[in-house]
Amino acid sequence: MGVEDAPIVIGSAGRRLYLIDWFRTAFETLGLNGRIIVAENDPTSAAASYGDEMRLLPPYTDPAYADELLRLIEEFEPKLFLSANDYELMHLHVDTNIAAGLRKRGIFVPGVSPAWQKGCADKLHMAHMLEDIGVNTPMTVTGNEVDRLLGAAGSSGEFVVKHRFGSRSSGLVVVTANHLDEAVASSAKSVRRRADSTDVLDEVIVQPCAPGSEYGVDIVSSLVDEGSLSGVFARRKLRMRAGETDKAVTVDPAPFADAAAKIARAAGLSGLIDLDIFLDSAGTVSVIDINPRFGGGYPFVHLAGADVPLYYLSQIFGIAIDASWRHYEYGVVAAKYQETRVTAHGQQSSDMQ
Template sequence: MREEKEVFGVMMRIIISSAGRRVYLVTWFRQALVEAGIEGDVYVLDHDRRAPAAAAADGFRQLPPYTSGEYADQLLRTVDELRPTLFISLNDCELTALSQGLSTRLRERGVVVPCLEGASHRAVADKLRMSRALTRIGVPTPRTALLSDTEAVHALLETTPAVILKDRWGSGSSGLLRRTSEQLRRWLATDSATRSDLGGSPDDELVVQPDVVGTEYGIDIVTPVRGGPVAGVLARRKLSMRNGETAAAVSVDSSPFAGLAAMLADGLGIQGTADVDLMLADHGAASVVDINPRFGGGYPFSHVAGADVPHFLVASTLGLDPHPRWNTYRLGHLGAKHEGIIGFESSPDGSAMGASHQEGAASWTARAVQTT
């Protein structure tokens, strides 16, 4: 494992928490440091010591699950040990914990933590709250009702031939089901004690929305890590999905989404990057269907087309001017995700170690992703 290095008297250490399978992000942040001439390293935190991203990092620390009462204290001890400059989380549940005061405790230690604050995070984590919050700030979004609110659901069914049901606090399209309005009417008319359940969730944990007919897009809204005006918008048209994540996409011009991005950044106080899912209806109106205040599964398609958000976030953290073309990319560039494998160095007891000796594997992953 490499020794600590310094830039401008300060160690530029990046922690990517809950990195899971996102080997490419670890690789791209490591490349951003090297290409900017900044000394530093990238550590991964995860509850799974075999998380693939751990093998691509300079170092790894295991954390308890978010549901554990030991999670927050262990995270703070780990941060005190590693003394990172930048802390990035890739998990919705962890971002919830950060928004409830944990990010403040990290910032008190001098760590930059781009994430939404409490009210804004609750507004995007809860699909019902999100619909109401976006409507208040004038952002188009599908009308939303709790499945348990039968009066509101019946009123919605009068306006659309088909609906989508999904988990109120879901992530990665969890609980998503499509039904015709007539199918849902019949389901609601059956006796609650005998009717079959939808997705296994209680009625007050499922929301109902119109099934918007149109084309699905994903955009990344990028702001400085401490918040501020939009610095860049990246956009792609989704071609296919797999397990709730974009599997193939083509890069498109982001200028039609610039106004929407500015409204969301200002209304929510976005810090760093946020992944937004949109439906562009056949008549041309864009409607926000989901917001993830983190790197989402669509960002790699913009990166392989030429964008470089890790570079921007590193520069923003240190107060440096980013490369002027970090938010430009080739239009019409088709990308598709693929399977890959990465090897671990192992200690004698079989536990995973960081990847200070995994340069070859990390570089191979970067090449494979970028040439797909």
């Protein structure tokens, strides 16, 4: 395969059509005849018909998923496979050896080590991993340990309750100490139970609210030299909607550089991951969440000048580019908006049940 044929696969893009657009633009910038294969399990999703090719995969929970993914790989021989879905990533990197197998075939699969992928999915474990590498994070306990948290942190201020294995702020509520027990019980009712779970309250975590303002930070490592930090991008969150940043302003990433380097090195990072961080008036950083994928906050820095898709493709296809891909303007405010596109014709309502 030469530059005349440069396929990549984007899985579970869902509503993130901008990722497809920006990889398409990056292909054009590098002079590559790229093809973007979209892999979805819903043929009527917004992204399914937006790529150059579309292939249906079973849900990652389906026993046929691995075989169908392998058929896709053999058909297109892509150089990159990335997913925008937390649970699919867990299946690829931890529950199976699929990600490792793809890498042995010469396919780049951005992400973190299996241990850190597991930690990112388990917010209690993640807090311990961050503490172990000297990155500040709020004290984190399960719903059964509220008394221990109050004994250490005190009963003043506010507390965050959310699902331990959740995604996109599932089960999230912020309450004062006198409403903690009620909030934990309420969050536990909507938790996604795991097969080996024995106590639903262990599926909920509680933390004291971190001081300061909340930021989204993308950290990027080389795809060919895992753990080496290549770029850091930051934006202050101005508004949230459905668990994603809805409006933000880009800022200088310097306050987050030390934590970013420690995480990239410890996690064996390749490519981009998204961090949720609080920064207080004294300059203290507190990491509260890690999403090992392109997160919903990346568009804010891309629109300000950063270009991670261009960096990915330059590394994958061995094309030298300058450092402008990691430069972006500070003080740029951007807000998301909604669009709608036709994804199928001739469907009966009964077909969509």
